[in-house]
Amino acid sequence: MIKIGNIELSDFSLFLSPMENVTNSVFRSICSSFGADVVLTEFISSEGIIRNIDKSIKKFAFSEKERPIGIQIFGNNTESMNLATKRAEQSNPDFIDINFGCAVKKIVKKHCGAGILNDIPKMVEITRQVVRSTKLPVTVKTRLGWDEKNKNIVEIAERLQDVGIQAITIHGRTKSQSYKYKADWHLIGEVKNNQRIKIPVIGNGDVDSAEKALEMKKKYNVDGIMIGRATIGNPWIFKEIKYFLKNSKKLPTPKIDEKINVCRNHLQKIVELKGEKIGLYTMRRHYAHYFKGLYNFKQYYLKLVTCNSYKETNSILDEILANYS
Secondary structure, three states, X not given: OXXXXXXXXXXXXXXXXXXXXXXXXXHHHHHHHOOOOEEEOOOEEHHHHHOXXXXXXXXXXXXXXXXXXXXXXXXXXXXXXXXXXXXHHOOOOOEEEEEEOOOOHHHHXXXXXXXXXXXXXHHHXXXXXXXXXXXXXXXXXXXXXOOOOOOOHHHHHHHHHHXXXXXXXXXXXXXXXXXXXXXXXHHHHHHHOOOOOOOOEEEEOOOOOHHHHHHXXXXXXXXXXXXXXXXXXXXXXXXXXXXXXXXXXXXXXXXXXXXXXXXXXXXXXXXXXXXXHHHHHHHHHHHHHHOXXXXXXXXXXXXXXXXXXXXXXXXXXXXXXXXXX
């Protein structure tokens, strides 16, 4: 068993990675139902929180069935991060997560997310102040370092642990690599096996199958893995990993009726949450993955991603079910 503050988790836990416009409450709930042990909100700007911007505040919303859940915040101003943490705490999540890993250019330019990896003292000080400003456990998600010449994650992990974080998630790329090239897990393993590190170490990067999850577990002894892009349109991945770890064999691929049912539920709930126009747009990136592997599916995919009607989208799903059953 591993612990993040008072949160008790299994020895090898599965985390849903925060992704902008993906890990809303609807998708988090679906992933939780398929075996995600921990979920996080989309990352939320500390400045948006303290200015009470509606888009930011709405991201706090979650249901009880999503627990344990962390609210992830980002920013580079210590006072703003303190205030944002206190505001986030009022929503009663299980923990607060600081994003020091986002490599999107507009975030990095503001010296937020992975942009702070070129100023480790400030990174440590922000973390120290966030820890002091809340009674909740504080965790951090970050990367190996700024670039190839500055892969200083071992030092970073030690310093962040020293100021009070309760777990660290490490993405196996530098800021400069963004999402290019293969994730390097060796330094993640070095952090985990560092005798100074007593907190849980969660690995992240390129885990897209049950076999890969087991490989990372065995090779690097991490306490868990965080999965991001491989969950899009594929919430089954959590169930598949747990089944494989327990039974040493693959879970059968979901049948078309199950895929349709999950997709349709996802569609309904996201339209209820965001309205028809935004809900339909949000779903578009999921369709190719929900129906991956179906022969001659392109014609249906094009219909799904161009349809602007909830009713018509459901009709297209009916058509897919009829033709692939």
